[in-house]
Amino acid sequence: MDSLDSASSAAPTPVIRTQRPPRIWKFWGTVLWGLFIFAAMFAGQIAVVAWFVLWREGPIDLAAAIHVVGGGLTISLSVIMGLPAVLAALWIAIRSSRTPFADYLALRWTSRTNFLIGVVALFVLIMGWDMLSRAAGREVTPGFMGEVLQSARADGSLWLLVIAFCVAAPVSEEFFARGFLYRGWSETFLGPAGAIVLSSLVWTALHLQYDWFFFGEVFSIGLLLGYLRYRGNSTWLTVFVHGLNNLAAVIQSIWLAGQ
Numbered sequence: 001m002d003s004l005d006s007a008s009s010a011a012p013t014p015v016i017r018t019q020r021p022p023r024i025w026k027f028w029g030t031v032l033w034g035l036f037i038f039a040a041m042f043a044g045q046i047a048v049v050a051w052f053v054l055w056r057e058g059p060i061d062l063a064a065a066i067h068v069v070g071g072g073l074t075i076s077l078s079v080i081m082g083l084p085a086v087l088a089a090l091w092i093a094i095r096s097s098r099t100p101f102a103d104y105l106a107l108r109w110t111s112r113t114n115f116l117i118g119v120v121a122l123f124v125l126i127m128g129w130d131m132l133s134r135a136a137g138r139e140v141t142p143g144f145m146g147e148v149l150q151s152a153r154a155d156g157s158l159w160l161l162v163i164a165f166c167v168a169a170p171v172s173e174e175f176f177a178r179g180f181l182y183r184g185w186s187e188t189f190l191g192p193a194g195a196i197v198l199s200s201l202v203w204t205a206l207h208l209q210y211d212w213f214f215f216g217e218v219f220s221i222g223l224l225l226g227y228l229r230y231r232g233n234s235t236w237l238t239v240f241v242h243g244l245n246n247l248a249a250v251i252q253s254i255w256l257a258g259q
Contacts, residue, residue: 021098022098022100023097023098024099024104024183024184024187025093025097026184026187027184027185027188027189027190030181030183030184033180034180034181034184036092037086037089037093037176037180038176040085040086040088041082041086041172041176043085044078044082044084044086045078045081045082045085046078048078048081049074049078052071052073071151071155072148072149072150072152072153072154072155072157072158072161073151073155073160075148075152075161076152076160076163076164077160077164080160080163080168082168082172083168083171083172086172086175087175090105090176093180094180104179104180105183105235106179106234107234107235108233108234109234109237110233110236111232114228114231114232114234114237115240117231118224118237118240119244121224122221122224122241125220125221125224126248129217129220133213136213138213141256142209142210142211144209144210145250145253146253148161149254161250162247165247165250166243166246166250167243169242169246170242170246173206173242174235174238174242177199177200177202177203177222177225178199178225178238179235181195181198181199182195182199182226182229196226196227196229196230197223197226199222200222200223200225200226201219201222203218204218204219204222221245225238225242226238228241
């Protein structure tokens with residue numbers, strides 16, 4: 001009996017492995033992972049462009065490449081293919097933080113009041129920019145939009161363009177800007193206000209197809225989306241408002257082109 005007691009007391013204590021707690025990437029971690037996610041988005045989009053250019057019949061020159069890149073079908077598919085690339089890169093970055101994917105990106109619903117505030121605020125903001133455009137003698141919509149719509153109509157891919165602009169682009173851009181970038185930067189010295197401004201600047205920089213005037217409009221919309229992200233603690237809210245904005249822009253461009 002004594003031998004059994006001594007043997008049991010001499011048995012090694014089992015090692016209990018504790019999992020490391022989840023964390024949020026801070027300023028530089030968000031910057032570096034953000035570059036990785038942007039590179040994935042760019043790679044997904046440029047792969048479509050490269051495929052269209054390489055498989056185009058006839059000689060490949062600069063003029064032909066520009067024509068292909070600006071085509072409605074090419075742009076639609078490149079935007080759509082950017083979405084799975086962004087999701088994959090986000091999954092890698094967030095998995096490394098050991099935080100649940102939906103929690104990290106604030107993929108939760110919010111109140112109807114927040115949705116209503118987002119819609120009304122977007123309407124007021126867009127109307128203000130439209131009035132300023134008319135007062136300055138400028139086009140209400142960028143010329144880029146009209147050209148892409150005409151090309152998409154000619155290719156029979158207008159429906160695909162609507163999906164790309166109103167679904168794929170809002171999801172990929174909001175998951176990236178208001179989901180990942182805002183989440184990391186808001187928990188640093190920047191705070192929510194600084195994260196809203198900085199993520200809006202990054203988001204604006206993604207829209208290189210516009211001139212300085214529309215840069216200002218895009219940046220102001222980014223500030224609104226950032227505020228809604230902060231107010232509602234929901235990235236789905238910003239995805240919805242972003243998609244609504246793009247849908248309104250597409251409808252407006254179609255209507256103006258028909259006049």
